[in-house]
Amino acid sequence: MRFTQSFAPALLLLAGVAQATSWGFDDGSVSVVAKRAGDAGSKERFTSKTLVTKPLSLGSTDTLKISLTAKDNGQGKRPHQAFVILKEKETGLEAPFPLTVKESGKAVASITHKDLPVQFLHSDGPLEASIILGSFGSSKALNAPVFDVKLQKDPNVPLPPYEKPVRYGKKEEIHHIFRADPTSPPKVISIFFALFVLATVPVLFISWIFLGANLNHLSKAIGAAPVSHATFFGSILAMEGVFFLYYTTWNLFQALPVIGAVAVVTMLSGTKALGEVQSRRLAGER
Structure with a gap:
């Protein structure tokens, strides 16, 4: 009804x-x-x-x-x-x-x-x-x-339950409770992966030795394009620093603009630095 x-x-x-x-x-x-x-x-x-x-x-x-x-x-x-x-x-x-x-x-x-x-x-x-x-x-x-x-109600018979229906109108103020910010993983896991990354550094140098890397060209590269090589290497370190700050304190909206700026510097300086290396290779220097 x-x-x-x-x-x-x-x-x-x-x-x-x-x-x-x-x-x-x-x-x-x-x-x-x-x-x-x-x-x-x-x-x-x-x-x-x-x-x-x-x-x-x-x-x-x-x-x-x-x-x-x-x-x-x-x-x-x-x-x-x-x-x-x-x-x-x-x-x-x-x-x-x-x-x-x-x-x-x-x-x-x-x-x-x-x-x-x-x-x-x-x-x-x-x-x-x-x-x-x-x-x-x-x-x-x-x-x-x-x-x-x-x-006339029977006092010995309880009345059926009734709740007032929900009506459209002014309601009490709702206070939202948001979830807590995500926490970092356990320190043991973070230390393990940090050591794993650091262990690749000796592997890199050993690979250079076996592949015949020539460190004598370092002075020539810096002398030919000091700004490009220094900026390119510095931008790589800066990018690693941004990732570290994002992992520890920064949020995504803080990290993205800096990543974009560092990426532009890396691309421009890397183009000139790697171009200088290519020119020496084409000249027959090994």
Whole structure:
């Protein structure tokens, strides 16, 4: 069952606008039928203009029965829309209960506690009952309050749980808790890989000896292009320094601009330094 706070106006809109004729009812009555033997309950009569004076008491095991004869311009007829609407006065929450209507207009409806929404069972005030009658065509629809119902709860039976639904609106301020910055790996692992890298340095020098590296050309290279060779070698050391700072203290946004600048210097100085080496090789120097 679906409940809205604007059910009755929607029914009236479907029923059509007011013209010459209108819907009404006769023989309206409401009774509370008790399940307990020997309890005759209570019965009241009502019209579209005369309400039941006292609220009806509906116990947890009782049944509320409504009966009437729907009429269109004084003639018994079955409308397209026939409902009993129970409304919580404080919140405006409405629950529709269809009337079973015959062709002659005779209509009945039965309501018990189990048919009611949970919100009604938690309400302390009386519920307002209205009759909704309407149909397609020119006849004016009817929306008439007829009686009030007071729900009686059984103190020995706990009420079903109910939580208010989440509504759109202003909420409490949310304080975000961000994850902690990532930590460095264990020092043992870092030391192991650092020693592994340092161990490649002797391997490099040994490889140079076996491949016939000639250190006598160092003075010639520095003499021919001192700035290019010094800058190229310095840029390589600078790049290693940037990686070290990124590993220890810098973040990515601090390291990237410096890496870009050092890379440009390495490319420009390396082009001239390696060009000088190539020129000596082409001259036959080994």
